[in-house]
Amino acid sequence: MIRSIMIVGALALGIGSVCAQNDPIATRKATMKGVGEANAEVTKIAKGEAPFKLETVQTALTRIQAAAKAMPGLFPATSKTGGDTAALPKIWETTADFNAKWEKIGKDAADAAGKIKDEATFKASYSEVTKNCGGCHENYRAKK
Numbered sequence: 001m002i003r004s005i006m007i008v009g010a011l012a013l014g015i016g017s018v019c020a021q022n023d024p025i026a027t028r029k030a031t032m033k034g035v036g037e038a039n040a041e042v043t044k045i046a047k048g049e050a051p052f053k054l055e056t057v058q059t060a061l062t063r064i065q066a067a068a069k070a071m072p073g074l075f076p077a078t079s080k081t082g083g084d085t086a087a088l089p090k091i092w093e094t095t096a097d098f099n100a101k102w103e104k105i106g107k108d109a110a111d112a113a114g115k116i117k118d119e120a121t122f123k124a125s126y127s128e129v130t131k132n133c134g135g136c137h138e139n140y141r142a143k144k
Helices: 002-022 024-046 054-074 095-115 119-130 133-140
Strands: none
Touching: 024 054, 024 119, 054 095, 054 119, 095 119, 095 133
């Protein structure tokens, strides 16, 4: 199972790299949509609306890790506008902070992936990953 998840993550990174060269805005939107979809299922588990499934949680963590590696490269200066982007100029003004946030969430997701083995470890670890999401959304994403 873990091997399958890692293969999916590697493929997502490879495909993302090729697409990013052509349209970084579309690629970062697609990347975040994938993270959001995976996290939506995990949120249901966290709320008790769905049964705990380790594979679902690990898939979400793998997507977050892949996004954390890919996203810093998806914000070239040429992608500040267009493509209905919600990216704020602050990304390019404080690139080091922006990239550090991605590094942290990637590390937190990797740490959680190693710790989560069952529902109890999920409840103790997953919130550490998702609490970082708001920092980027509040500071670097325009509200619609």
